[in-house]
Amino acid sequence: xxxxxxxxxxxxxxxxxxxxxxxxxxxxxxxxxxxxxxxxxxxxxxxxxxxxxxxxxxxxxxxxxxxxxxxxxxxxxxxxxxxxxxxxxxxxxxxxxxxxxxxxxxxxxxxxxxxxx
Amino acid sequence: xxxxxxxxxxxxxxxxxxxxxxxxxxxxxxxxxxxxxxxxxxxxxxxxxxxxxxxxxxxxxxxxxxxxxxxxxxxxxxxxxxxxxxxxxxxxxxxxxxxxxxxxxxxxxxxxxx
Numbered sequence: 001x002x003x004x005x006x007x008x009x010x011x012x013x014x015x016x017x018x019x020x021x022x023x024x025x026x027x028x029x030x031x032x033x034x035x036x037x038x039x040x041x042x043x044x045x046x047x048x049x050x051x052x053x054x055x056x057x058x059x060x061x062x063x064x065x066x067x068x069x070x071x072x073x074x075x076x077x078x079x080x081x082x083x084x085x086x087x088x089x090x091x092x093x094x095x096x097x098x099x100x101x102x103x104x105x106x107x108x109x110x111x112x113x114x115x116x117x
Numbered sequence: 118x119x120x121x122x123x124x125x126x127x128x129x130x131x132x133x134x135x136x137x138x139x140x141x142x143x144x145x146x147x148x149x150x151x152x153x154x155x156x157x158x159x160x161x162x163x164x165x166x167x168x169x170x171x172x173x174x175x176x177x178x179x180x181x182x183x184x185x186x187x188x189x190x191x192x193x194x195x196x197x198x199x200x201x202x203x204x205x206x207x208x209x210x211x212x213x214x215x216x217x218x219x220x221x222x223x224x225x226x227x228x229x230x231x
Contacts, residue, residue, distance in 0.1 A: 035219075039158075045207065045222035089158060103148065103211045103220055104173055107160040 002027045004094050006108035013082045014116050020067075021077045021111045023092030031097035034068065034075045035105070040088040048090070051075065053097070079113075087115045120144050121223040123208045129229045130198060137194045138226045140208030147213040148172075149191035150220065151183060154205040166191050167213065195228075203230045 003026045013019035025034070036048040051059045051068050058066050063083075067076045079086055092108040121142045130136055142149060150173075151163040165173035166185040180196045195202060208223040 043205065043225045043227075045209075045220075045225075047219050050219065091160065103150075103218060104162055104165070105152075105160075105220060110158045 002029075002032075002094050002096065002106050004092050004106050004108035006090075006092055006111050008111045009109070010112045010114070012114040012116055013079075015082055015084060017082055018078060018080045019082055019113065021079075021090050021092075021113065023075045023077070023108055025073050025075065025092070025094050025106075025108075027073070027094065027096075029096055029098065033095045033097060034066075035093040035095070036064070036066070036075075036077045037091045037093060037107075038086075038088045039091065039110075040085075045091075049077065082115050084115050084117065087113060089113075120221050121208055121210055123206075123223040123226045125226060126224060127227050127229075129231065131231055132198055132200060134198050135194070135196045136198060136228070137192055138206055138208075138228070139190070139192045140223060141190050142208075142210040142221070143189065144210055144212075144221060146210035146221070147188055148211050149185065149188070150209040150211075151191065151193050152207040152209060152222075154207060154225070156204070160207070164191075164193075198228075198230045200230050203228055 032053045034051045038046045038048045049061045063080045065078045089110045091110050093105040148167045150165045154160045164183040169185045182194045185191045205225045205227045207225045209220040211220045
């Protein structure tokens with residue numbers, strides 16, 4: 001079974017600075033997808049960024065980018081120019097590409113990110 | 118318009134009671150899910166339905182019974198509630214097919230069992 005590990009329960013960063021959240025995963029599959037979700041205090045789960053394992057290029061969405069290291073099974077999230085609104089729990093998630101129907105996401109334990117003004 | 122809506126958002130009840138959480142999506146997605154987030158914020162899938170057919174059923178006590186009257190609705194019924202059932206329950210939906218199709222989550226329903 002696949003597992004996802006986020007080794008940083010909490011992180012903090014000064015506003016406008018850059019922070020990197022770590023994620024590692026364990027799988028024997030070669031084709032899969034990786035995601036970062038954000039959960040602010042409102043509880044809503046919001047997709048931040050996604051990466052297809054077959055793509056070598058790291059995904060980027062505005063101030064959010066990933067460092068995808070397939071051989072190392074690492075998928076870190078970099079947030080540049082941190083803003084107060086980035087404060088949230090961040091979850092890394094894995095999904096196998098085998099299943100064409102249901103999208104079973106396997107989540108990490110989450111990292112709570114605090115932004116200091 | 119809310120894409121995935123759950124009701125109620127908060128539910129407080131006594132041990133032993135039976136309760137339901139309703140979920141509706143207006144995205145035209147074929148697949149719907151229930152995830153449970155425990156007190157440590159850990160999220161785990163419980164069930165998934167595709168066009169009213171159960172396709173994922175994780176190791177969940179049979180006190181939990183999902184019901185999908187149509188592909189836009191997936192309700193969760195819980196019998197004989199226990200203290201350990203206290204959690205936030207998230208409904209989600211996704212389109213069918215290969216690709217990194219994204220799950221759209223509801224806002225969650227916080228269940229507290231006293």
